[in-house]
Amino acid sequence: xxxxxxxxxxxWQPRRRWVVFLVEFACFGIKQASACLFGGLMxxxxxATWRWYPAGAPLARYDFLTLAALGIQLALLASGLETPxxxxxxxLFHVVGTLMELFKTAVGSWTYPEASLLRLGGVPLFSGFMYxxxxxxxxRAWRLFDxxxxxxxxxxxxxxxxxxxxxxxxxxxxxxxxxxLLFVALALLFRRTWxxxxxxxxxxxxxxLVGFVLVALFIWLAENVGTFSRAWLYPxxxxxxxxxxxxxxxxxxxxxxISYVMVWALHPPDGRRRGK
Numbered sequence: 366x367x368x369x370x371x372x373x374x375x376x377w378q379p380r381r382r383w384v385v386f387l388v389e390f391a392c393f394g395i396k397q398a399s400a401c402l403f404g405g406l407m408x409x410x411x412x413a414t415w416r417w418y419p420a421g422a423p424l425a426r427y428d429f430l431t432l433a434a435l436g437i438q439l440a441l442l443a444s445g446l447e448t449p450x451x452x453x454x455x456x457l458f459h460v461v462g463t464l465m466e467l468f469k470t471a472v473g474s475w476t477y478p479e480a481s482l483l484r485l486g487g488v489p490l491f492s493g494f495m496y497x498x499x500x501x502x503x504x505r506a507w508r509l510f511d512x513x514x515x516x517x518x519x520x521x522x523x524x525x526x527x528x529x530x531x532x533x534x535x536x537x538x539x540x541x542x543x544x545x546l547l548f549v550a551l552a553l554l555f556r557r558t559w560x561x562x563x564x565x566x567x568x569x570x571x572x573x574l575v576g577f578v579l580v581a582l583f584i585w586l587a588e589n590v591g592t593f594s595r596a597w598l599y600p601x602x603x604x605x606x607x608x609x610x611x612x613x614x615x616x617x618x619x620x621x622x623i624s625y626v627m628v629w630a631l632h633p634p635d636g637r638r639r640g641k
Contacts, residue, residue, distance in 0.1 A: 400506040404498030415594035427481035427489035434494040451504040455497040462496025516557035527626040581617040
């Protein structure tokens with residue numbers, strides 16, 4: 366006996382929800398992979414060169430990584446996978462990251478154990494691209510997921526917080542560490558902010574602070590890959606690899622704020638209006 370129409374609908378609804386979930390999950394993964402394409406390729410290169418790069422090659426491994434990063438950037442621009450605006454974000458991040466690297470290596474926070482020609486002081490130039498990968502991810506995710514915001518602070522107080530975070534990365538070597546105060550300021554400033562992101566047709570939402578934490582977690586995982594491949598080393602890793610301490614998650618969370626504010630400042634005017 367045929368089922369009544371209402372019974373068929375009731376029977377199909379739970380299955381349809383699962384289908385929608387699986388389709389959206391797949392689309393979410395594809396967009397995330399596209400957003401972190403530059404960073405993912407750089408992490409893959411760190412591992413591949415650690416495992417297979419010839420020890421006696423005329424070109425140092427670090428120099429190869431620098432040239433490879435430039436090649437990836439040119440390929441992404443030429444293919445249209447990266448916009449000129451996103452390339453400007455990456456260039457700005459390279460400068461900001463390299464300046465911090467110069468200071469941090471000088472005070473012994475971490476080292477680059479291999480020789481290279483393309484470097485400033487103790488900092489090989491490929492390292493700036495690792496910071497740029499964070500900016501690239503945020504800029505591309507902003508476009509691919511069509512970010513919109515509610516309860517968002519204005520740019521000025523967020524920029525002050527970002528500047529304070531960047532300054533503390535230097536100053537805490539000589540003055541009391543203001544990290545706890547910066548965490549409090551971050552929580553207060555973005556406590557009501559929701560990011561609305563579109564996977565397919567409709568926008569879904571999550572607290573922006575949760576988004577910051579999730580991205581910081583993945584950066585920390587990528588940093589473990591970087592140190593495992595001996596691209597750079599913390600003092601405790603010089604005589605044998607160990608995981609980067611979980612406490613570094615806090616540093617990456619704060620760096621996320623700098624990254625986010627820089628992308629926000631360079632975003633198109635309509636993107637800034639949505640953020641108000």
